[in-house]
Amino acid sequence: MTYTTLSAAILVLSSLNTVAYATPSNTTTFSATSITGQQLPEGDAPIYLKFWATWCSYCLEEMPHLQETYKETHNKLQVIAVNVGFNQNIGLIRRYMNKHRYTIPTIFDAQGHLVQQFKVTGTPTHILLDSDGNEVYRSTLLTDELKQRLEALK
Numbered sequence: 001m002t003y004t005t006l007s008a009a010i011l012v013l014s015s016l017n018t019v020a021y022a023t024p025s026n027t028t029t030f031s032a033t034s035i036t037g038q039q040l041p042e043g044d045a046p047i048y049l050k051f052w053a054t055w056c057s058y059c060l061e062e063m064p065h066l067q068e069t070y071k072e073t074h075n076k077l078q079v080i081a082v083n084v085g086f087n088q089n090i091g092l093i094r095r096y097m098n099k100h101r102y103t104i105p106t107i108f109d110a111q112g113h114l115v116q117q118f119k120v121t122g123t124p125t126h127i128l129l130d131s132d133g134n135e136v137y138r139s140t141l142l143t144d145e146l147k148q149r150l151e152a153l154k
Contacts, residue, residue: 029133030117032107035090035097040080040105044131046153047078051115051125053088054096059124062142063102069150070104077153081106082114084123 032040041047050066052059063081070079081104083093090108097106109115118127118135126146128137139146 030114032109032114034080034105035094035108036105038105040107041078043078045076045078046131047080047127047129048073048150049080049082049114049118049125049127049129051082051084051109051118051120051123051127053084053086053123054092055087056123058141062124063100065142067100067102067104073150073153077150079104083108084115084120085110085112 030041034040048069050059050062052063054060066079066081069077073079081102083106085108088108088110090110093106093108096102097104107114114120118125122140124140124142126137126139126142127135128146128149130136137146137149
């Protein structure tokens, strides 16, 4: 088993059924370029980060909801998909996004900088940041509470 395959397996297994409710904590700001060349994040709206991978079945099941959330809230909430980079490449990610007609701003975290910065231990991971950059919610699955929080932002 290669190192990257082992790392990916550990990342997936460690995230199963884990939900953590964040108490507001200041998260350092970040800046990254999307797979389309867009500088993210833009402005000072709250941010919804979803860390995912094309080999993560839960992640793929949740992508239609992420696309819908992006379409319905992009004026009030910055929705950003962050591909974790393990066993991934930018071509694979672009093909996947194009095939499903997803328009969600997407970052390819090839070096794992955002994974480390946000202490992501599994996929999927959902993180909500308020407009001041404070982490206010975190979960590893699309929970009812997360859906309610997103609905409130519409």
